[in-house]
Amino acid sequence: MPTSTVEDYLKQILLEQQNDPEALVPMGQISTALNVAPGTVTAMVKALADSGLVSYEPYSGVRLTPSGRQLAAHVLRRHRLIELFLVKVMGMDWSEVHIEAEELEHAVSERLVERMDEMLGYPSTDPHGDPIPDAHGVMPVTVRPSLLTCELGERVRVARVGDQSREFLQLLERRHLKPGSTLIVERRDEVADTVDLRREGGAELSLGFRAASKIFVEPA
Amino acid sequence: MPTSTVEDYLKQILLEQQNDPEALVPMGQISTALNVAPGTVTAMVKALADSGLVSYEPYSGVRLTPSGRQLAAHVLRRHRLIELFLVKVMGMDWSEVHIEAEELEHAVSERLVERMDEMLGYPSTDPHGDPIPDAHGVMPVTVRPSLLTCELGERVRVARVGDQSREFLQLLERRHLKPGSTLIVERRDEVADTVDLRREGGAELSLGFRAASKIFVEPA
DNA sequence: CCCGAAATTTTGAACCATCAAAATCATGAT
DNA sequence: ATCATGATTTTGATGGTTCAAAATTTCGGG
Numbered sequence: 414m415p416t417s418t419v420e421d422y423l424k425q426i427l428l429e430q431q432n433d434p435e436a437l438v439p440m441g442q443i444s445t446a447l448n449v450a451p452g453t454v455t456a457m458v459k460a461l462a463d464s465g466l467v468s469y470e471p472y473s474g475v476r477l478t479p480s481g482r483q484l485a486a487h488v489l490r491r492h493r494l495i496e497l498f499l500v501k502v503m504g505m506d507w508s509e510v511h512i513e514a515e516e517l518e519h520a521v522s523e524r525l526v527e528r529m530d531e532m533l534g535y536p537s538t539d540p541h542g543d544p545i546p547d548a549h550g551v552m553p554v555t556v557r558p559s560l561l562t563c564e565l566g567e568r569v570r571v572a573r574v575g576d577q578s579r580e581f582l583q584l585l586e587r588r589h590l591k592p593g594s595t596l597i598v599e600r601r602d603e604v605a606d607t608v609d610l611r612r613e614g615g616a617e618l619s620l621g622f623r624a625a626s627k628i629f630v631e632p633a
Numbered sequence: 634m635p636t637s638t639v640e641d642y643l644k645q646i647l648l649e650q651q652n653d654p655e656a657l658v659p660m661g662q663i664s665t666a667l668n669v670a671p672g673t674v675t676a677m678v679k680a681l682a683d684s685g686l687v688s689y690e691p692y693s694g695v696r697l698t699p700s701g702r703q704l705a706a707h708v709l710r711r712h713r714l715i716e717l718f719l720v721k722v723m724g725m726d727w728s729e730v731h732i733e734a735e736e737l738e739h740a741v742s743e744r745l746v747e748r749m750d751e752m753l754g755y756p757s758t759d760p761h762g763d764p765i766p767d768a769h770g771v772m773p774v775t776v777r778p779s780l781l782t783c784e785l786g787e788r789v790r791v792a793r794v795g796d797q798s799r800e801f802l803q804l805l806e807r808r809h810l811k812p813g814s815t816l817i818v819e820r821r822d823e824v825a826d827t828v829d830l831r832r833e834g835g836a837e838l839s840l841g842f843r844a845a846s847k848i849f850v851e852p853a
Numbered sequence: 854c855c856c857g858a859a860a861t862t863t864t865g866a867a868c869c870a871t872c873a874a875a876a877t878c879a880t881g882a883t
Numbered sequence: 884a885t886c887a888t889g890a891t892t893t894t895g896a897t898g899g900t901t902c903a904a905a906a907t908t909t910c911g912g913g
Contacts, residue, residue: 418870441890450872455892457870472878472891502722503748513742520740522733528723638900660861670902675862677900692861692908 417519420488421447422457423466426477427485431554434482437474486550491526492518493539493546498529500540507540507591508582541582542573542592542629560598560608560625569630570595576627585628588618595633601625637739640708641667642677643686646697647705651774654702657694706770711746712738713759713766718749720760727760727811728802761802762793762812762849780818780828780845789850790815796847805848808838815853821845 415423425446430436440458444451462469466481477485495514499505505513521529527548530536537553538544546552555572563569571594574585585591589612599609599617608625611617620628635643645666650656660678664671682689686701697705715734719725725733741749747768750756757773758764766772775792783789791814794805805811809832819829819837828845831837840848 416869439890440892444891449870451891452873452893453871460869499745503745503752505745505748509744513745516740516742517737520736522736524729525719525723525725525733528725532723636899661859664861669900671861672863672903673901680899 415484418457419461419464419466420484420519422454422461423477423481423485424488424492426467426475427482427489430476431552432556435476437470437476439474443475483550486546486552488518489552490546490548490550491521493543494526494529494533494536495521496539496541497533497536497545501533502529506586508579508586510540511577512579538573538592540592541577542571557629557631560610560620560628560630561601561622563598563630565598565600568595568597568633570633571628572631573629574627575629581624581627584624590628635704638677639681639684639686640704640739642674642681643697643701643705644708644712646687646695647702647709650696651772652776655696657690657696659694663695703770706766706772708738709772710766710768710770711741713763714746714749714753714756715741716759716761717753717756717765721753722749726806728799728806730760731797732799758793758812760812761797762791777849777851780830780840780848780850781821781842783818783850785818785820788815788817788853790853791848792851793849794847795849801844801847804844810848 422443425443426438429438429442429446440451440454443458444454447454458467458469458475461467461475461481465478466484467475467477469475492514495517496507496510499510499513500507530548536545544552544555557572558564559575571590571592573592574582576582590596595613597611599611601608601622606622607619608622609617609619642663645663646658649658649662649666660671660674663678664674667674678687678689678695681687681695681701685698686704687695687697689695712734715737716727716730719730719733720727750768756765764772764775777792778784779795791810791812793812794802796802810816815833817831819831821828821842826842827839828842829837829839
């Protein structure tokens with residue numbers, strides 16, 4: 414049985430390289446994301462390599478092996494199903510479920526996860542629009558434009574948000590920019606660092622480039 | 634923040650001495666219950682004593698201090714609310730929820746526990762009839778007769794079962810002896826080691842003394 | 854009152870996850 | 884090509900939890 418620390422490292426590596434399974438994730442990135450000292454990551458990664466969960470290239474980085482990827486995907490599945498469960502069934506706020514799921518993902522049994530999945534009707538995405546790996550650990554990766562890169566003047570729907578922080582999510586809630594909302598990007602001003610949006614109903618609002626880049630959309 | 638190991642020790646000590654707050658729980662009892670070596674318990678208990686959670690009397694045993702009791706009661710509250718939640722909301726079998734709750738009790742946040750409590754309508758007992766401590770850690774202790782000590786010929790209702798093992802609980806389920814069931818103890822035979830019961834509806838069945846002593850009843 | 858069995862404590866060791874700080878390596882700019 | 888800078892690895896150490904086995908204590912019966 415992998416420890417919860419091992420699960421955290423694998424999950425993080427998966428998140429950092431999910432677009433490209435061949436990519437090497439540098440140590441520093443993991444160190445920052447998990448908030449541990451760089452040397453700790455080196456030590457841990459060596460142990461993961463010894464267990465055959467990652468392949469480690471000194472001074473370059475790590476990538477998941479098939480079995481590491483499998484395990485990581487299951488952790489991610491648990492995390493995302495739990496988040497959705499907490500929102501849909503427990504009525505919790507979407508801005509608080511990430512932290513909660515961070516703990517619960519290491520404690521729930523396989524049976525309980527499958528029960529949640531069933532109760533939720535086998536959903537494909539979590540409250541932030543992230544895909545939920547299926548029971549075999551398979552997860553579709555969809556690349557979408559953000560508010561910074563999508564067409565101007567087209568009606569788009571918010572599909573996913575790329576920042577799980579409480580503050581960011583609460584902002585989106587107040588501005589009615591949760592996944593599912595539709596809107597149009599009216600204009601972008603590089604100098605002013607603003608993206609102007611028109612929401613369903615006509616209300617205008619604007620975001621800075623950094624915030625806009627964390628909201629991903631699909632054609633409405 | 635106490636570690637989950639600390640929570641396990643405190644909870645176990647509370648369970649072993651819940652009738653008498655003055656009682657000293659011997660090391661061996663904890664060692665057996667938690668399935669760790671005796672020396673490990675000694676070491677851990679010393680650490681708990683240093684944290685002011687228990688008072689330790691070498692070669693005699695430990696008892697909870699007020700703050701230890703407080704903490705233990707909160708762990709027990711989480712455990713029992715989770716068990717009930719898993720049965721009532723998740724539709725899990727009562728024979729499998731104990732193990733699940735054993736993990737979850739260390740992972741759920743205060744907020745989530747209170748949310749479960751609310752959804753369940755502030756229940757007073759868990760699926761096995763054990764009392765659920767309130768949000769302040771206060772738990773009523775009711776002493777009840779067992780099938781071995783209650784009056785013969787009286788209609789009684791199963792109020793609590795004192796064995797959480799899967800096998801025992803599945804047996805009770807098959808025999809319709811879950812908490813809430815009513816029955817009459819017809820006779821006891823010391824030599825044959827049998828307790829004969831008549832269930833609601835008239836069906837007769839018998840149990841051995843050891844099993845009978847783990848089923849507690851109240852007047853129906 | 855002493856003695857042996859049972860319980861408890863001590864000792865020495867291991868594993869996991871972590872840190873700070875020193876040493877090493879890699880890379881891009883000159 | 885070299886060299887400074889930043890990333891990575893190494894080193895030495897700590898805290899928490901655990902074990903096995905040896906030493907000690909307790910306590911009831913002779």
